[in-house]
Amino acid sequence: MKAFATLLDRLTYTPSRNGKLTLMRNYFRATPDPDRGFALAALTDGLPISFPLRRVLADIGESRFDPELFRLSRHDVGDTAETVALIWPVTQAGADAPRLSDVVAAVSAAGRGGHAALLTQWLDRLDATGRWALLKFLSGAPRVGVSARLAKQAVADAFGQGVDDIEELWHGLAPPYLQLFDWLEQKSERPSMSATPIFRPLMLAHALEDAEWAGLDLQDFAAEWKWDGIRIQAAAKGGVTRLFSRTGDDIGGAFPELLDHFKFDAILDGELLVVRDGAVAPFADLQQRLNRKSVTRAMMVKYPVHVRFYDALEIGGEDLRGLSFTDRRKRLEAWHQEFGPPHSDLSAVLSFDSKDALKLRWEATREEGIEGLMLKRRDSPYLAGRPKGHWYKWKRAALTADCVMLYAQKGAGKRSSFYSDYTFGAWAEKDGVRTLVPVGKAYSGFTDDELAQLDRFVRQNTIERFGPVRSVTPKLVLEVAFDAVQESARHKSGIAMRFPRVSRIRWDKPAAEADTLETLKALISAAR
Amino acid sequence: MPVQPPFESWLRPDGSGLYCVPGDFHIDPHAAVPRAVITHGHSDHARPGHGAVLATADTLEIMKLRLGQGAGDSLQPLDYGEALKVRDVTVRLVPAGHILGSAQVVIEYQGQRAVISGDYKRHADPTCEAYELVPCDLFITEATFGLPIYRHEPDTGEVAKLIASLKDFPERTHQVGVYGLGKCQRLIALLRQAGFDRPVYLHGALRSMTDYYLARGFALGPVPSVSDTKEKLAGEIVLSPPSALGDRWSRRFADPLAGFASGWMRIRGRVRQRGVELPLIISDHCDWPELLQTIAETGAREVWVTHGREDALVHEVSKMGVKARALALVGREDEAE
Numbered sequence: 001m002k003a004f005a006t007l008l009d010r011l012t013y014t015p016s017r018n019g020k021l022t023l024m025r026n027y028f029r030a031t032p033d034p035d036r037g038f039a040l041a042a043l044t045d046g047l048p049i050s051f052p053l054r055r056v057l058a059d060i061g062e063s064r065f066d067p068e069l070f071r072l073s074r075h076d077v078g079d080t081a082e083t084v085a086l087i088w089p090v091t092q093a094g095a096d097a098p099r100l101s102d103v104v105a106a107v108s109a110a111g112r113g114g115h116a117a118l119l120t121q122w123l124d125r126l127d128a129t130g131r132w133a134l135l136k137f138l139s140g141a142p143r144v145g146v147s148a149r150l151a152k153q154a155v156a157d158a159f160g161q162g163v164d165d166i167e168e169l170w171h172g173l174a175p176p177y178l179q180l181f182d183w184l185e186q187k188s189e190r191p192s193m194s195a196t197p198i199f200r201p202l203m204l205a206h207a208l209e210d211a212e213w214a215g216l217d218l219q220d221f222a223a224e225w226k227w228d229g230i231r232i233q234a235a236a237k238g239g240v241t242r243l244f245s246r247t248g249d250d251i252g253g254a255f256p257e258l259l260d261h262f263k264f265d266a267i268l269d270g271e272l273l274v275v276r277d278g279a280v281a282p283f284a285d286l287q288q289r290l291n292r293k294s295v296t297r298a299m300m301v302k303y304p305v306h307v308r309f310y311d312a313l314e315i316g317g318e319d320l321r322g323l324s325f326t327d328r329r330k331r332l333e334a335w336h337q338e339f340g341p342p343h344s345d346l347s348a349v350l351s352f353d354s355k356d357a358l359k360l361r362w363e364a365t366r367e368e369g370i371e372g373l374m375l376k377r378r379d380s381p382y383l384a385g386r387p388k389g390h391w392y393k394w395k396r397a398a399l400t401a402d403c404v405m406l407y408a409q410k411g412a413g414k415r416s417s418f419y420s421d422y423t424f425g426a427w428a429e430k431d432g433v434r435t436l437v438p439v440g441k442a443y444s445g446f447t448d449d450e451l452a453q454l455d456r457f458v459r460q461n462t463i464e465r466f467g468p469v470r471s472v473t474p475k476l477v478l479e480v481a482f483d484a485v486q487e488s489a490r491h492k493s494g495i496a497m498r499f500p501r502v503s504r505i506r507w508d509k510p511a512a513e514a515d516t517l518e519t520l521k522a523l524i525s526a527a528r
Numbered sequence: 529m530p531v532q533p534p535f536e537s538w539l540r541p542d543g544s545g546l547y548c549v550p551g552d553f554h555i556d557p558h559a560a561v562p563r564a565v566i567t568h569g570h571s572d573h574a575r576p577g578h579g580a581v582l583a584t585a586d587t588l589e590i591m592k593l594r595l596g597q598g599a600g601d602s603l604q605p606l607d608y609g610e611a612l613k614v615r616d617v618t619v620r621l622v623p624a625g626h627i628l629g630s631a632q633v634v635i636e637y638q639g640q641r642a643v644i645s646g647d648y649k650r651h652a653d654p655t656c657e658a659y660e661l662v663p664c665d666l667f668i669t670e671a672t673f674g675l676p677i678y679r680h681e682p683d684t685g686e687v688a689k690l691i692a693s694l695k696d697f698p699e700r701t702h703q704v705g706v707y708g709l710g711k712c713q714r715l716i717a718l719l720r721q722a723g724f725d726r727p728v729y730l731h732g733a734l735r736s737m738t739d740y741y742l743a744r745g746f747a748l749g750p751v752p753s754v755s756d757t758k759e760k761l762a763g764e765i766v767l768s769p770p771s772a773l774g775d776r777w778s779r780r781f782a783d784p785l786a787g788f789a790s791g792w793m794r795i796r797g798r799v800r801q802r803g804v805e806l807p808l809i810i811s812d813h814c815d816w817p818e819l820l821q822t823i824a825e826t827g828a829r830e831v832w833v834t835h836g837r838e839d840a841l842v843h844e845v846s847k848m849g850v851k852a853r854a855l856a857l858v859g860r861e862d863e864a865e
Contacts (some may be wrong), residue, residue: 010693012796013805022696065676066847072840073677079798088792127681128794206639414783416774416803467801468774 001097001126004039005133015412020146023373024154035100035174042142043151045250046173046323049107056115057084064089064120081139085132088123095125101136101176148325151248157224161186164384169247172196197235200267200313200321201250205374205391212392216355222325223350223358226372226393227308228283229273230290234307236264237317242280243272255305256291261341262307265316268332270309271347277512280370283498284486308491309336310347313382321382328382365396371483372396398481400503401426401515404436405476408458410468411443418451419458419470423503424478428493428517436474437493437517445481445501454505477506477514485523496518532577535666535830538617541855546644546668548635550616553582555633555644565619567646568630569594569709573721582606582614584621585631586744590709593736608657612844624648625659626812627710628741634662642666643826649811650818651680654717655710655746667828668855672813673791675835680791680815686808687718690765690787693806694793697764702806704786705770708734710812712767713741715789716748718810719765729754731768750840754780774803791815820844 006029014020019510024043028036057080061070065087077083098106106118119138123131136142149163152170152336161184172193173180182188189472228278231246241262243252252259255272274281274289281303288303289295312332320328329349336346350373352358362373372395380390403424421443425436446454461473481503488496495517538549545557553563560577565703567573567583571588574583576598581588592599606612612619621631626647633644643664649657656865673680694702706712712734717838719728730738738751754766762782772778773786788804791811799807814822823831823845831852833841838854845852 010806013807015805019697019805026696064845068675068839068843072837072843073675076675076837077677077795082796083677086679089676090679128679268814410774410803412803416784416786417776417779468803 001100001103001130001134003027004035004100004137005126005130007039008133008136008142008144009129011146015145015416016414017150020150021154021157024146024151025158028155028158033178033181034176037178037181038100038104040155040177041175042137043144043146045147045175046140047104049104049135050140051107052115053081053135053138056119057081057135060116060120060220072333075376081135082132084123085135086128088128088131091124097126097130098122098134100137103134104175107138126490143259147247148249153503154249155180155184165190167199167201169198170194170248171198171242171244171250195238197237197240197242197246197267199233199235199242199250201248202231202233202269203244203311203382203384203391204246204386205277205393206374206386206388208375208392208394213394218352218355218358219337220377221375221392222329222378223372224310224347224374225350225353226374226395227271227273227280227347228371229271229280229286229471231269231309232272232307233267233269233313234258234262234309235267236262238265239263251290254289254295256295257300258305258307258343261343264339264341266335266387267314268307268309268311268312269313270307270344273306273308274303275306282486305343308347309344311382323381324379325376325382326378360396362396366399370396395483398483398499399485400479400481401441401520402509402513403476403480404474404511404514405457405472406436406438407471408454408473409470415451417454420451420455422454422478424480425474426493426515426517426520436511436514438491439493439495439517439520440480440482440497440500442478442480442500443503445503446505475511477509477511478502479504479506485520487524493517493520495524532638535640535642539635539642539666539668546855548617550637550733551614551619551635553614556646563579564600565572566591567624567633567644567668568627570627570647570707573646580604582612582619584608584629584631587631589740590629590737593740594709608660622662623657623660625650625653625656628656628713628744630656630692632660632662634664640665642668643828644668645670645822647672647813648822649814650822651683651811653714653812654721655714655741661822661825661853663825663827666830666832667826668832668834669819669823669841670813671794671819671833671836671838671841673811673815674819674833674841676816676840677789678794678815679817680794680809680811683718684722686789686810687715687722687724689776690719690806690808691722691724691789693785694763694765697785700783700785701764701766702760702810703766703768703773703778703781703786705773705783705786705790705804706734706767707790707812709737711789711810713738713746714812715767715808715810716751717746720747720749724765726764727752729764729766731766731772733769733772734767772800781808802807811849823850824848 010023011020064443073087074083110118152166153163156166169191179191183190230503235242241259242250245251257396276287285303312328315331315335365372375392377390403426405422406425408419408421411418423441425438427434428437457476458472463471480500482497482500484498486496535794544559544561545778546555553565554561555565556567557575558617562579564578565582566587569587574591576595576746578600580602582604583601588603588605607619608621608623618636622634624630624632632646634644641664643662647670648659667728712811730753732753732755736830760782778784786804787806787808789808789810792798793809831845831850832855834855842852842854
């Protein structure tokens with residue numbers, strides 16, 4: 001528990017990806033089985049136990065602390081579990097801390113009534129960081145700024161393997177992942193996964209650069225629309241179906257209508273969309289269905305999901321990844337003709353007479369509400385990762401607006417001494433008074449030199465400080481590029497930008513000439 | 529037994545701070561006064577511009593270094609434990625264990641004894657004299673960390689955390705924010721006790737106080753100034769004022785990793801708010817158990833709580849059957865710890 005507590009503690013405060021990888025790598029190397037496997041579970045898919053933490057804390061709190069002192073303490077801390085961890089009276093300092101594996105075993109074996117007693121005796125045996133980490137562990141999702149993918153990357157790095165190798169095995173393994181660590185430490189063979197549907201690492205596309213477009217021969221490439229959904233891999237075998245996100249997370253639970261119908265023997269690559277009467281709904285509709293553990297009937301009716309397949313990695317147990325795109329596509333079409341399930345179709349392959357025709361088509365994508373085009377080399381095999389020169393995404397040109405910098409916040413890691421994250425606003429008029437309303441936040445798009453200039457501007461034009469944030473005199477215009485504007489009830493302005501970034505710094509432009517909120521709102525309909 | 533005057537009749541807050549009526553002096557006044565007793569050299573206790581100042585010799589030296597002419601018109605040192613008659617009261621200064629020179633003020637008047645704690649701690653500290661308990665009738669205590677969530681873990685563990693981080697991240701400069709008087713020198717001494725013998729680099733603002741500790745004979749090992757090196761100091765420890773963390777000054781270092789040594793680092797929200805990666809819970813104040821222990825051990829029948837989390841401490845002390853009240857004094861900065 002001690003090592004795990006230290007790890008979680010450091011992870012929460014370490015902003016950089018490399019820093020987090022270092023901490024986890026060292027942990028996975030130094031910690032014995034099965035504890036490290038349970039730690040890995042906590043950092044990835046969650047633990048195979050459930051603990052009614054909130055109820056148990058409420059039960060034991062009453063008997064352990066003075067309610068008035070708890071209330072005052074809770075006010076200073078701002079988080080109930082953290083307050084419990086800090087306020088817990090020390091009774092057995094120096095006692096043996098429980099191991100993660102002990103905790104998992106005891107929780108699994110405990111009946112409904114036994115949880116409070118277990119938690120009490122563990123808290124008694126831990127220090128403040130240990131108590132906090134235990135409560136995080138039992139809550140199921142520690143939320144320490146580590147994605148499942150990053151944790152797997154750390155495991156891979158720790159033992160000199162590729163993370164894709166781990167992804168391929170992942171869904172055939174279960175905590176505490178003894179088979180995985182045995183293989184990584186070369187104590188056993190690579191686990192065999194032939195009987196279950198498992199995740200295959202995806203082939204990803206590069207953004208198309210002007211220079212590449214110039215040298216590109218249309219004969220060599222197939223074109224498709226770029227769909228505005230999320231990438232999904234449907235893997236089905238032996239009556240079991242799994243839907244994986246692009247990072248290998250199993251997200252099928254939120255889409256029971258797909259799991260019900262996707263009964264086949266194949267691994268397919270496609271786009272998850274909300275489709276009504278054959279028309280693709282805006283991304284915001286799909287968002288209603290994402291990041292949910294379960295889904296109601298009403299949600300399924302209101303936001304009907306659909307998968308538009310565009311590639312096949314495996315059909316009938318045969319690995320197709322070595323075939324060319326053209327051949328895989330033929331196999332995919334034949335398969336879908338025969339077995340294509342409801343809630344699915346194929347992404348059309350588009351044909352063009354010339355590059356000029358293709359370019360004209362691309363230029364029209366924004367008006368048609370399409371995200372852009374994909375160009376895929378016809379003779380390329382299906383290659384994991386983001387290999388150069390095979391697949392290109394050609395996004396529609398960005399929209400831009402001139403906005404005024406209102407707040408600046410310090411960045412993280414290498415940017416921790418720079419004000420690098422900017423909140424910007426547009427003009428809104430109410431009762432004849434023009435005010436700047438925040439419409440978005442950007443932290444990219446500028447060079448290091450420009451960052452230094454922006455940082456200097458922020459420091460010289462600060463009005464007020466709020467911790468790491470400063471408000472600045474509203475006089476610097478930033479040209480902001482973004483993909484789209486969406487309606488948003490969560491923002492005061494009523495809008496949210498997709499993928500905003502700073503495209504130019506308009507040192508020359510007076511703030512009074514920046515764009516208005518009305519102009520931005522008009523883009524909501526234009527994007528459809 | 530003669531009737532003893534109520535404490536409020538001879539010791540009470542006024543517009544400048546806590547005032548002792550029969551001795552005609554203030555204790556740690558916020559504003560300039562004719563006669564002041566100063567518990568220690570931190571700027572929220574030792575203000576400039578007083579007339580006569582009574583304090584330990586170390587506190588007076590520190591005030592002279594920090595305030596120059598502002599330290600006071602006439603400075604009178606008083607050794608720990610030595611009794612001094614001031615008008616109708618007797619004053620003694622007793623070690624408070626907070627920083628070098630820090631003292632509790634013991635005032636005796638008409639057979640009653642009041643102790644003003646100043647800032648104090650019970651944890652051992654290699655850079656100052658240990659806290660000394662003085663039984664008393666009235667105990668006036670600080671309550672910076674007056675909540676049960678504040679329990680400082682052993683400082684050896686915190687220093688071990690810092691040294692372990694140097695091993696995890698040898699490519700990064702470990703820049704640790706410290707309060708310039710007391711915390712800085714204590715952290716260096718703790719590093720030396722832990723066997724860390726590499727140089728500990730200092731920000732210019734920490735120079736004069738550290739030099740004073742060195743002159744007073746504390747063995748702090750090599751403590752060069754950052755300004756004297758052109759190196760990026762990867763894998764080294766640099767101490768700076770907290771305000772220099774993540775500031776332009778830190779850009780000279782190798783991917784600086786921000787640490788902060790303070791009792792406040794126990795609260796995660798505060799750590800995140802400051803952008804600190806390596807919080808070190810090292811405090812020069814009492815934690816909650818020490819506050820309660822000290823109040824009980826003084827045997828005081830009345831306790832006044834001056835600054836910090838007064839509500840909680842008054843609540844808890846009242847439960848112990850001791851009369852307690854909050855004493856609102858102006859000008860205390862508990863955030864600076």
